[in-house]
Amino acid sequence: MNISKRDFLRMSAAGLAYMPNALSAQTDLLSVTARVADVQLLPDDYGKTQIWGFDGIAPGPEIRVTQGARVKRRIINDLPDPTSTHWHGIRIENAMDGVAGLTQDPVRPGQSFDYDFVAPDAGTYWYHAHNRSFEQVARGLQGALIVEEPEPIDVDREEVLILDDWRIDPETAQIADTFGAMHDLSHAGRIGNYITTNGTYNLARKVKRHERLRLRLINASNARIFQLGLDGLEGWVVAMDGMPLATPRPVEGPFLLSSAQRVDLIVDVTAEMGSAGHLVQLGGDETFSQVAFEVTSDGARAPRGTPRPLPPNAHAMPDLANARDITLLMEGGAMGGMRGAMMGGRMSSMRDMMQAGNFWAFNGAVGGMDGPPLAELSLGETVRLKITNDTSFPHAMHLHGMHFYEIERDGSLGAFRDTTLLDRGEVRAIAFVADNPGKWLLHCHMLSHAASGMMAWVKVA
Structure with a gap:
C-alpha cells in the first residue's frame, strides 16, 4: 500500500x-x-x-x-x-x-x-x-x-476498544515533539493527526450475523472528542464511565465520547452476510469506519431485543436537600476575556501567565496541586458543585476517587460518571457523596489544559 x-x-x-x-x-x-x-x-x-x-x-x-x-x-x-x-x-x-x-x-x-x-x-x-x-x-x-x-453477562463475546490519536511527523514517522506547544495549551489541546483503535489502523473483527457483542469503548486521547455512531449494528448504552444505567438506552444517532470517558454498548449485528457493521466516527462532512465488524457467517435467527440492565454497583446516594454548594468558574484560554488571575500567590497579568505556560484559571486563580484545596469536605457529606465553562472551548472535567451524578435541568439525577463534558458557555451541576477520605484531584482531562492551569483538588477528612 x-x-x-x-x-x-x-x-x-x-x-x-x-x-x-x-x-x-x-x-x-x-x-x-x-x-x-x-x-x-x-x-x-x-x-x-x-x-x-x-x-x-x-x-x-x-x-x-x-x-x-x-x-x-x-x-x-x-x-x-x-x-x-x-x-x-x-x-x-x-x-x-x-x-x-x-x-x-x-x-x-x-x-x-x-x-x-x-x-x-x-x-x-x-x-x-x-x-x-x-x-x-x-x-x-x-x-x-x-x-x-461476578456473573456472566448475556452476550456472545466482548471487545475492548481503546480509541486514541497520535500526532505524527510524516517525514520521520515519529511522534511530534511538540508537547507543551502554546497553541495546544491555549486552544483545544493536543489533537493528533492519526487515529487508532487498539493501536491498529482500520481495526476489523469477524462476527456472525445477529451475534450479540459487548463493546467497551475507552477514549485514551489527550483531547479529542469522538463523535460516534453505529451502522449495521443495533445497540444500547448499558454503562457510562464504568457505572451501569438503570435502563439500557437505545443508540438512535451520534453520541459523544470525550477524552477519558468510557461507554459500554451491547450491540446486535444486523448487517447482512458478506457485508460489515461499523462503529463509525463522524467528523465534519466525512464518516470513517472506526471499527469494522465483518459478517462471515450466520448466528442467531433474529436479534434478541433490548438487553437486561447490568447489575448496579453499590454506592451512596447524594442528599441534595442538605448538599453543600460549591462553585467552579473556568476562565481563560485563547479568545477568552480573562485579563489575569492569581498565580504564585499574587495577581498576574495574562501576559505573565503565558510566559509561565499558564492560560487557564479556576475561580480566578491558576490551578495546581501546591495551593489550598478547592474545598475541605467532611466524610459522608453531599456536595453539589456548579461548574461554569466561561471559555471558548469544551472541557472534560474528571474527579478522582469518587463518581458523581450529573444534575439535569429539572433537578433530577442524570448519568453517574467520573468525567463530564462541558461545551463552551455551558453550566452544569454535579453531585457526589464525599465518602472516600484523602486528597482528590479535579481537573480538565484535555491534558494540555490541566498542565496550564485547569487543576484543583478537594480534601475529604
Whole structure:
C-alpha cells in the first residue's frame, strides 16, 4: 500500500498490527515496565515509531480482574523521565491513586512503585501515566483495566476498544515533539493527526450475523472528542464511565465520547452476510469506519431485543436537600476575556501567565496541586458543585476517587460518571457523596489544559 504524505495527513486512523495480551487475573504481585520501544505504528511503507509504553506496547497490557479482587502491580520505570500511574475511575485508596505531587512522589528512572488495591466496582476503566501526562499519555502510556461482573453477562463475546490519536511527523514517522506547544495549551489541546483503535489502523473483527457483542469503548486521547455512531449494528448504552444505567438506552444517532470517558454498548449485528457493521466516527462532512465488524457467517435467527440492565454497583446516594454548594468558574484560554488571575500567590497579568505556560484559571486563580484545596469536605457529606465553562472551548472535567451524578435541568439525577463534558458557555451541576477520605484531584482531562492551569483538588477528612 503506497500512501503519499498528503494522504497520510488526511487519514483517520492507523496503528499496530497486534493486540496486547491480557495479564492474568491472579492477585500475585506482577511487574509491568514502562519503557521506550520502537513499534510499527504506521503502515509498512514507513519506518518504526518510538513510543513509551507499558511493557513496550501501546495500549499497554490489558488488566482484567473480577469485581472485589485485588489488583497488585509493580510499575517499573525504565523511562528517561519520572512517572506515576493513575487507575482512572476506580474508587480507590488515596495512597494508590497515582497522582505524582499529590498522593505520591514520582517514580524516578530505575525505580519502581507497588500499587495494591481492591477493584470495588465492575465496569470499564483504564490506567495511564499521571506525571507530565500531557506528554507521557501522548507517547503511549495507557491501557485498559476491566473489572468483570461476578456473573456472566448475556452476550456472545466482548471487545475492548481503546480509541486514541497520535500526532505524527510524516517525514520521520515519529511522534511530534511538540508537547507543551502554546497553541495546544491555549486552544483545544493536543489533537493528533492519526487515529487508532487498539493501536491498529482500520481495526476489523469477524462476527456472525445477529451475534450479540459487548463493546467497551475507552477514549485514551489527550483531547479529542469522538463523535460516534453505529451502522449495521443495533445497540444500547448499558454503562457510562464504568457505572451501569438503570435502563439500557437505545443508540438512535451520534453520541459523544470525550477524552477519558468510557461507554459500554451491547450491540446486535444486523448487517447482512458478506457485508460489515461499523462503529463509525463522524467528523465534519466525512464518516470513517472506526471499527469494522465483518459478517462471515450466520448466528442467531433474529436479534434478541433490548438487553437486561447490568447489575448496579453499590454506592451512596447524594442528599441534595442538605448538599453543600460549591462553585467552579473556568476562565481563560485563547479568545477568552480573562485579563489575569492569581498565580504564585499574587495577581498576574495574562501576559505573565503565558510566559509561565499558564492560560487557564479556576475561580480566578491558576490551578495546581501546591495551593489550598478547592474545598475541605467532611466524610459522608453531599456536595453539589456548579461548574461554569466561561471559555471558548469544551472541557472534560474528571474527579478522582469518587463518581458523581450529573444534575439535569429539572433537578433530577442524570448519568453517574467520573468525567463530564462541558461545551463552551455551558453550566452544569454535579453531585457526589464525599465518602472516600484523602486528597482528590479535579481537573480538565484535555491534558494540555490541566498542565496550564485547569487543576484543583478537594480534601475529604
